[in-house]
Amino acid sequence: xxxxxxxxxxxxxxxxxxxxxxxxxxxxxxxxxxxxxxxxxxxxxxxxxxxxxxxxxxxxxxxxxxxxxxxxxxxxxxxxxxxxxxxxxxxxxxxxxxxxxxxxxxxxxxxxxxxxxxxxxxxxxxxxxxxxxxxxxxxxxxxxxxxxxxxxxxxxxxxxxxxxxxxxxxxxxxxxxxxxxxxxxxxxxxxxxxxxxxxxxxxxxxxxxxxxxxxxxxxxxxxxxxxxxxxxxxxxxxxxxxxxxxxxxxxxxxxxxxxxxxxxxxxxxxxxxxxxxxxxxxxxxxxxxxxxxxxxxxxxxxxxxxxxxxxxxxxxxxxxxxxxxxxxxxxxxxxxxxx
Amino acid sequence: xxxxxxxxxxxxxxxxxxxxxxxxxxxxxxxxxxxxxxxxxxxxxxxxxxxxxxxxxxxxxxxxxxxxxxxxxxxxxxxxxxxxxxxxxxxxxxxxxxxxxxxxxxxxxxxxxxxxxxxxxxxxxxxxxxxxxxxxxxxxxxxxxxxxxxxxxxxxxxxxxxxxxxxxxxxxxxxxxxxxxxxxxxxxxxxxxxxxxxxxxxxxxxxxxxxxxxxxxxxxxxxxxxxxxxxxxxxxxxxxxxxxxxxxxxxxxxxxxxxxxxxxxxxxxxxxxxxxxxxxxxxxxxxxxxxxxxxxxxxxxxxxxxxxxxxxxxxxxxxxxxxxxxxxxxxxxxxxxxx
Numbered sequence: 001x002x003x004x005x006x007x008x009x010x011x012x013x014x015x016x017x018x019x020x021x022x023x024x025x026x027x028x029x030x031x032x033x034x035x036x037x038x039x040x041x042x043x044x045x046x047x048x049x050x051x052x053x054x055x056x057x058x059x060x061x062x063x064x065x066x067x068x069x070x071x072x073x074x075x076x077x078x079x080x081x082x083x084x085x086x087x088x089x090x091x092x093x094x095x096x097x098x099x100x101x102x103x104x105x106x107x108x109x110x111x112x113x114x115x116x117x118x119x120x121x122x123x124x125x126x127x128x129x130x131x132x133x134x135x136x137x138x139x140x141x142x143x144x145x146x147x148x149x150x151x152x153x154x155x156x157x158x159x160x161x162x163x164x165x166x167x168x169x170x171x172x173x174x175x176x177x178x179x180x181x182x183x184x185x186x187x188x189x190x191x192x193x194x195x196x197x198x199x200x201x202x203x204x205x206x207x208x209x210x211x212x213x214x215x216x217x218x219x220x221x222x223x224x225x226x227x228x229x230x231x232x233x234x235x236x237x238x239x240x241x242x243x244x245x246x247x248x249x250x251x252x253x254x255x256x257x258x259x260x261x262x263x264x265x266x267x268x269x270x271x272x273x274x275x276x277x278x279x280x281x282x283x284x285x286x287x288x289x290x291x292x293x294x295x296x297x298x299x300x301x302x303x304x305x306x307x308x309x310x311x312x313x314x315x316x317x318x319x320x321x322x323x324x325x326x327x328x329x330x331x332x333x334x335x336x337x338x339x
Numbered sequence: 340x341x342x343x344x345x346x347x348x349x350x351x352x353x354x355x356x357x358x359x360x361x362x363x364x365x366x367x368x369x370x371x372x373x374x375x376x377x378x379x380x381x382x383x384x385x386x387x388x389x390x391x392x393x394x395x396x397x398x399x400x401x402x403x404x405x406x407x408x409x410x411x412x413x414x415x416x417x418x419x420x421x422x423x424x425x426x427x428x429x430x431x432x433x434x435x436x437x438x439x440x441x442x443x444x445x446x447x448x449x450x451x452x453x454x455x456x457x458x459x460x461x462x463x464x465x466x467x468x469x470x471x472x473x474x475x476x477x478x479x480x481x482x483x484x485x486x487x488x489x490x491x492x493x494x495x496x497x498x499x500x501x502x503x504x505x506x507x508x509x510x511x512x513x514x515x516x517x518x519x520x521x522x523x524x525x526x527x528x529x530x531x532x533x534x535x536x537x538x539x540x541x542x543x544x545x546x547x548x549x550x551x552x553x554x555x556x557x558x559x560x561x562x563x564x565x566x567x568x569x570x571x572x573x574x575x576x577x578x579x580x581x582x583x584x585x586x587x588x589x590x591x592x593x594x595x596x597x598x599x600x601x602x603x604x605x606x607x608x609x610x611x612x613x614x615x616x617x618x619x620x621x622x623x624x625x626x627x628x629x630x631x632x633x634x635x636x637x638x639x640x641x642x643x644x645x646x647x648x649x650x651x652x653x654x655x656x657x658x659x660x661x662x663x664x665x666x667x668x669x670x671x672x673x674x675x676x677x678x
Contacts, residue, residue: 280589286596
């Protein structure tokens with residue numbers, strides 16, 4: 001078995017330099033670091049991280065728990081994961097992608113009991129989330145991408161839903177619309193207490209009221225067919241609606257089909273705005289849709305950084321709320337004359 | 340610092356049972372295991388995995404390297420990652436999500452030099468991939484989701500592009516089409532030597548020739564606008580084409596726009612088939628598109644299992660090719676009368 005000394009000899013540096021390079025305890029010139037890593041790889045030298053972990057009880061590994069939502073992992077969730085992995089790497093940490101089973105607390109008990117991870121990053125957070133209670137009680141450092149009902153005691157990064165709803169409402173009100181409807185995330189694809197759905201429902205209603213717009217909600221289509229049907233019902237119940245915000249891509253596709261079936265056009269007869277969807281997805285539609293794009297990679301990065309800060313020192317809990325970005329598309333226009 | 344003995348005492352089991360439960364060396368009843376994990380968590384007992392790693396030089400951690408493609412991570416790539424994480428977990432392993440930097444070999448040298456991972460899972464494999472040469476030379480166990488130009492010596496799981504192209508061609512030929520065109524993945528979004536693009540180009544041409552169909556390719560649109568333009572060019576150059584297979588969702592959206600701009604309809608005037616896209620994405624289109632859905636999660640699982648098998652024993656390299664699944668949509672029909 002090779003030792004630190006063997007590596008130092010092969011790389012032609014001091015033992016302390018090898019230790020610094022491999023453990024990240026002080027900066028080492030990039031070329032030197034590469035030489036040391038090459039020497040370590042060639043000699044099959046491996047135990048440093050493990051030995052360091054035994055000594056310091058730190059592994060520099062974070063776990064990102066991912067519960068698989070019924071509808072599958074989306075682009076947003078993927079960006080949480082890759083953003084968190086990138087931020088962790090920049091700070092000298094590694095990110096485990098840990099699938100959750102049916103019993104997430106049991107899972108966490110197992111994962112943290114192994115001694116493998118220094119901390120846990122939660123996503124797909126519910127308003128009441130038993131995982132946060134377990135981790136708090138067990139004294140395991142953690143941070144949330146998302147937030148519970150009362151998140152103030154916990155480090156978290158989340159979408160600023162209030163600002164996002166205000167921006168969406170201001171966008172359509174600025175075009176002259178007087179009646180807005182909102183199709184929320186489907187309960188079939190997301191848990192009833194899924195934070196973003198609950199928060200968007202409240203914030204859109206508030207923003208519409210404050211802007212003096214007529215407002216309709218309660219529709220939660222999760223597929224193209226459900227989107228088309230919800231649009232038909234909406235038009236039957238609220239014919240004065242000329243602007244519609246939709247939180248599900250597939251439902252938006254159904255709305256477009258419903259618009260076409262009436263012989264209508266977007267944006268001439270309806271302004272359609274996607275919420276929580278990427279500009280790239282919005283560009284797939286015809287016309288391209290105006291969207292409020294979530295800051296997913298940024299939230300992943302913020303969550304990982306907060307967790308690492310927490311591991312490295314105390315301090316009051318930190319919260320960061322970041323609004324979605326309004327990306328204008330071809331689906332926004334003034335309301336029909338006479339509306 | 341708590342010992343194995345402390346955990347055993349608190350959980351009221353033998354020390355050997357604690358060891359078996361935490362190290363997975365022999366089966367332990369679920370309830371007992373939970374009690375032991377709880378006791379370990381309460382006592383802050385952590386060193387078992389690290390100590391075991393020091394002793395065996397095994398950490399039971401795999402790294403999934405992910406190079407971020409220019410166009411961002413898609414649904415397929417996400418399913419590779421989550422499928423691999425789930426299979427790893429089932430077999431008692433953990434999956435690190437490791438972002439690749441501009442120099443992937445440097446990255447690998449660093450990652451494997453740390454002694455953190457037992458093996459590496461590669462994805463986004465190129466026909467000539469320097470990462471495989473580095474890992475082979477360094478003696479690091481690895482497997483590929485995808486494959487190089489000559490992959491026979493390396494464990495890998497990939498799409499069966501030959502079978503997929505034959506299935507797509509048989510589908511349109513069975514409907515009576517005589518001329519097929521194929522829009523491949525965009526070089527702007529994928530490296531020139533990206534395996535799937537190269538293999539699909541070859542396999543579609545072969546399958547069309549073998550089925551006696553007229554065939555046009557060479558179009559590689561990567562956005563809705565590029566898809567619309569490519570469709571216009573195709574119709575100008577090959578007006579007899581009545582069936583079109585498209586590998587990019589966004590390009591397909593552009594084709595639909597181009598069809599509508601001509602006053603045409605799908606499938607009456609054009610049969611449109613998506614390739615390498617999920618049935619869920621295909622259902623967003625209007626009409627829903629027939630798609631050849633990639634077995635992404637299965638490939639992720641297969642890759643992780645092969646790598647773990649490799650870590651646990653020798654044997655000849657294993658290859659698994661899995662075809663895409665044909666999911667019929669509303670975009671397939673017989674060609675126009677007179678075509």
